[in-house]
Amino acid sequence: xxxxxxxxxxxxxxxxxxxxxxxxxxxxxxxxxxxxxxxxxxxxxxxxxxxxxxxxxxxxxxxxxxxxxxxxxxxxxxxxxxxxxxxxxxxxxxxxxxxxxxxxxxxxxxxxxxxxxxxxxxxxxxxxxxxxxxxxxxxxxxxxxxxxxxxxxxxxxxxxxxxxxxxxxxxxxxxxxxxxxxxxxxxxxxxxxxxxxxxxxxxxxxxxxxxxxxxxxxxxxxxxxxxxxxxxxxxxxxxxxxxxxxxxxxxxxxxxxxxxxxxxxxxxxxxxxxxxxxxxxxxxxxxxxxxxxxxxxxxxxxxxxxxxxxxxxxxxxxxxxxxxxxxxxxxxxxxxxxxxxxxxxxxxxxxxxxxxxxxxxxxxxxxxxxxxxxxxxxxxxxxxxxxxxxxxxxxxxxxxxxxxxxx
Numbered sequence: 001x002x003x004x005x006x007x008x009x010x011x012x013x014x015x016x017x018x019x020x021x022x023x024x025x026x027x028x029x030x031x032x033x034x035x036x037x038x039x040x041x042x043x044x045x046x047x048x049x050x051x052x053x054x055x056x057x058x059x060x061x062x063x064x065x066x067x068x069x070x071x072x073x074x075x076x077x078x079x080x081x082x083x084x085x086x087x088x089x090x091x092x093x094x095x096x097x098x099x100x101x102x103x104x105x106x107x108x109x110x111x112x113x114x115x116x117x118x119x120x121x122x123x124x125x126x127x128x129x130x131x132x133x134x135x136x137x138x139x140x141x142x143x144x145x146x147x148x149x150x151x152x153x154x155x156x157x158x159x160x161x162x163x164x165x166x167x168x169x170x171x172x173x174x175x176x177x178x179x180x181x182x183x184x185x186x187x188x189x190x191x192x193x194x195x196x197x198x199x200x201x202x203x204x205x206x207x208x209x210x211x212x213x214x215x216x217x218x219x220x221x222x223x224x225x226x227x228x229x230x231x232x233x234x235x236x237x238x239x240x241x242x243x244x245x246x247x248x249x250x251x252x253x254x255x256x257x258x259x260x261x262x263x264x265x266x267x268x269x270x271x272x273x274x275x276x277x278x279x280x281x282x283x284x285x286x287x288x289x290x291x292x293x294x295x296x297x298x299x300x301x302x303x304x305x306x307x308x309x310x311x312x313x314x315x316x317x318x319x320x321x322x323x324x325x326x327x328x329x330x331x332x333x334x335x336x337x338x339x340x341x342x343x344x345x346x347x348x349x350x351x352x353x354x355x356x357x358x359x360x361x362x363x364x365x366x367x368x369x370x371x372x373x374x375x376x377x378x379x380x381x382x383x384x385x386x387x388x389x390x391x392x393x394x395x396x397x398x399x400x401x402x403x404x405x406x407x
Contacts, residue, residue, distance in 0.1 A: 002146065002407075003146070003403075003404065003407055005145040005146065006141050006142055006145050006146050006400075006403050006407060007400055007403075008145075009141040009144055009145045010137065010138070010141045010396060010399050010400055010403060011396065013137055013140065013141060014392070014396050016137070017133050017134070017137045017395060017396070017399065018115065018120060018392060018395065020049060020133055020136070020137070021113070021120065021125060021129050021130065021132075021133040021395065022113040022114075022115075022120065022122070023045060024042055024045055024046055024124075024129060024132070024133075025097075025111070025113045025122045025123065025124045025125050025129045026111050026112060026113060026122070027041050027042040027045065027111070028042075028097070028111055028123075029041070029042040029043075029095050029096045029097050029124070030096065030097065030098075030099060031073075031096055031158075031159055031161060031162045031166075032065070032067035032068055033162045034098065034099045034161070034162070035099075036099075037068055037069050038065070038068035038069070038070060038073055038158070039073060039074055039095045039096050039158045039159075040068070040069075040070045040072075040074055042095055043074040043076070043095055043156070043158070046076070046095060046132065046136075046156055047074075047076055047156075049136055050076065050078045050136060050154060050156070053078070053080070053136070053139050053140055053143055054143075055078035055079055055080050055154075056079055056080055056081040057077075057078070057079040058076070058077075058078055058079075059076070059077040059078075059079075059175070059178070060074065060075070060076055060077075061075040061076075061077070061170065061171050061174050061175060062074050062075065063075065063158070063159070063165075063166035063167070063170040065166050073158040073159055073166035073167065073170075074095070074158055075155075075156070075157045075158055075166075075167060075168075075170065075171050076154075076155075076156045076157075077153060077154070077155050077156075077171070077175075077178060078153065078154045078156075079151060079152070079153045080139060080143070080148055080151065080152045080153075081148065081151055082147070082148030082149050082150040082151045082152060082406075083147065083148070083149055083150070084149060084150045084151070085151060086150075086182060087150050087151065087180070087182040087183050087184065088150065088151040088152065088153045088179075088180075088183045088184070089150050089151065089152050089153065089183070089184045089186070089405055089406060090153040090154075090155055090179065090183055090184065090185045090186065091131075091135040091138075091152075091153070091154055091155070091186050091187075091188065091402060092155040092156075092157065092168065092185070092186070092187045092188075092189075092362060093128050093131045093132035093135055093154075093155070093156055093157075093188065093189075094128045094132075094156075094157050094158065094159075094160035094161070094167060094168075094189070094362065095128075095132070095156055095157065095158055096158055096159055096160055096161050096162075096167075097123055097124035097127065097128075097129075097161065098123075098124075098127070098161050098384050100123050100386075101384075101385075101386060102386065105386035105387070106386050106387055107121075107387055108121060110122055110123035110388070111123060113125060115392065118391060118392055118393065119380075119389040119390065119391055119392065120389060120390050120392055120395070121387060121388065121389045122388065122389075123388055124388070125388055125389060125390045126379055126380065126381075126382050126383045126388055126389065126390045127189075127383035127384065127388070128160070128188070128189055129390075130188075130377065130379070130390045130394065130395050130398065131188035131189065131377055131398070132156065133395060133399075134188070134395055134398040134399040134402055135154055135188070135402055136154065137399050138399045138400075138402035138403040138406060139152060139154065139406070141399070141403055142403050142406050142407055146407050147407070148406050148407065149406065149407050150184070150406070152406050153178075155168070155171070157171060157362070160189070160362055163322060163324075164362055164365060167362070168362045168365045169365055172365055172366075172369060176369065179366065179369070179371055180371075181370070181371065181372075183371070184335060184336040184339060184340075184405065185336060185363075185366050185371060185372065185373040185374070186336060186340065186373070186374055186375075186376065186402075186405070187361055187362050187363040187366070187373055187374070187375050188375070188376060188377040188398070188402075189361040189362060189363070189375055189377070190357055190359055190361055190375050190376075190377065190379075191375075191376055191377030191378055191379040192378070192379070192381075193378075193379070193380060193381060194348075194350055194378070195344060195348045195350055195352070195376075195377075195378030195394075195397075196344075196350045196351065196352045196353060197352060197353060197355050197376070198337055198340060198341060198344075198352045198353070198354050198355070198374050198375070198376045199354075199355060199356065199357050199361070199363070199374070199375035199376065200329045200330040200331075200332060200334075200337060200354045200355070200356070200374060200375075201253070201254070201290070201326070201329030201330070201355075201356035201357075202290075202326050202329075202356060202357055202358075202359070202360050202361065202363070202364055203254060203259070203287040203288055203289055203290060203326055203356070203357070203358050203360070204286075204287070204288040204289075204290060204292070204294055204324070204325050204326045205286075205287060205322065205323075205324040205326075205360040206285075206286040206287075206288055206294055206297060206320075206322070206323055206324075207283060207284070207285055207286070207320075207321040207322035207323075208283065208284045208286065208298070208301060208318060208319070208320060208321055209281065209282075209283050209318070209319045209320075209321040210232070210235065210239075210281065210282050210283070210284070210305070210316060210317070210318055211279065211280075211281050211316070211317040211318075211319070212228040212231050212232045212235065212279065212280045212281075212282075212314055212315070212316050213228065213278070213279050213314060213315040213316075213317070214226030214227060214228040214231060214277075214278050214279070214312075214314045214315075215276075215278050216270070216275060216276060216277060216278030216279075217275070217276050217278075218274065218275065218276070219273070219274040219275060219276050220274070222276060225276040225278070226278070226312070226313060226314055227276045227277065228269070228277050228278060228279055228280040228314065229269065229276075229277050229280050230312075231280070231308065231309075231312045231314045231316075232266075232280040232282055234308055234311075234312070235304075235305065235308045235316065236263045236282065238304050238307070238308050239261070239263075239284065239301060239304050239305075240261060240263065242300055242301075242303075242304045243259075243261040243286075243297065243300060243301070244261065246296075246300045247259050247288070247289075247292055247296075247297070247300075249289055249291070249292065250289075251289055251291075251356070253355060253356045254289065254355070254356035254357065254358065255355060255356070255357060255358070256358060258289070259286070259287065259288045259289050259292060260285075260286065260287045260358055261284055261285075261286045262284065262285045262286070263282060263283070263284055264283055264284070264285045265282065265283040266280070266281070266282040266283070267280075267281035267282070269281075283321060284301075287358040287359070287360075290326045290329075294323060294325060298318070298320070301318055302318060305318055324360060324364065326360070326364060326367075327364060327367040327368045328367065329356065329367065330363070330367060330372045330373055330374060331372065332354040334372040334374075335372075336372055336373065336374045337354060337372075337374050339405060340352075340374050340376055340401075340405065342404075343401045343404035343405050344376070344401055346404060347397055347400045347401045347404060348378065348397060348401075352376070357375075361375050363375045376401075377394075377398060378394045378397060378398055378401075379394065380394070
């Protein structure tokens with residue numbers, strides 16, 4: 001049997017794949033950084049589904065983490081043997097999700113996925129449930145109707161949303177032998193609405209924490225206090241202006257083409273309105289073009305902080321919260337990019353183009369090891385947003401793309 005039979009089987013499994021995705025996304029899988037208990041409950045359901053496919057090899061690599069009840073963060077690698085044993089097609093998805101955010105902005109319970117108007121709604125259905133379900137059901141469809149041309153590996157990991165220390169980073173540190181230079185590595189963790197973008201390069205990811213210290217006191221006596229919220233507000237504007245002025249470079253290969261410097265999280269300060277805060281903590285999320293040295297970014301932040309601190313008589317401490325420098329990108333003519341582009345064109349009828357993105361995906365961990373990895377999905381673009389959703393047709397179509405790579 002050939003690919004037409006595989007396609008028909010995928011279409012026949014449409015409802016099953018939706019039900020599986022709905023089931024796993026009804027289980028919160030939040031890391032401890034997000035007040036969660038980890039991925040284990042969801043992982044067990046995913047593992048059971050993978051075991052039904054009878055993989056030729058199962059490798060579990062639990063990463064120790066005493067912050068979660070199970071004491072570990074689970075990682076699973078399932079390998080299915082193909083005719084050509086010299087290389088493996090790896091499809092990597094992550095099990096964890098982000099918090100729901102402001103619940104009032106959701107139209108329904110985020111952890112009770114439901115189908116409406118051709119869409120499946122729920123937290124984690126796009127990030128990264130669609131990819132996970134598509135990879136599992138692509139294997140199932142090929143397993144039931146054809147044979148694998150190459151070895152196929154499903155890598156299902158934890159902790160992607162908080163840096164991958166207990167996920168892919170742990171897997172690569174523990175078993176670097178599992179991935180080789182001839183393997184085809186696909187991380188379906190970003191994409192576009194038309195499915196016409198293959199991500200092969202990423203910006204530097206740089207999270208920076210700012211702590212402003214002043215003097216707390218009664219709001220009726222600002223003359224006896226040093227209001228850190230005011231200082232922090234001036235600091236945010238000054239940092240924003242200084243960084244954009246200092247680093248105006250653009251590169252149209254990336255979207256957006258410029259470096260971005262966004263103030264994001266702010267820690268709580270005082271609990272009552274009539275108290276002037278004596279400490280404020282806020283963060284910047286920076287996505288920096290690869291040609292820019294992060295040391296220069298930090299130097300500009302320190303220079304600006306010194307100026308603001310002197311102006312107000314405050315103390316400002318700057319700490320690197322997360323620093324992940326982008327490695328060399330995946331070559332546009334690498335086998336994984338070429339074969340993926342052919343599969344996308346066959347299934348969706350579009351000619352994909354290689355590009356760079358501002359987000360950072362798990363592909364960067366492979367690239368840091370000198371391994372070519374491509375990032376692709378056809379998505380609606382609702383990751384991390386209220387009313388996160390996928391188009392069910394994309395779930396089915398992406399399953400076909402993955403299966404095309406397997407035979």
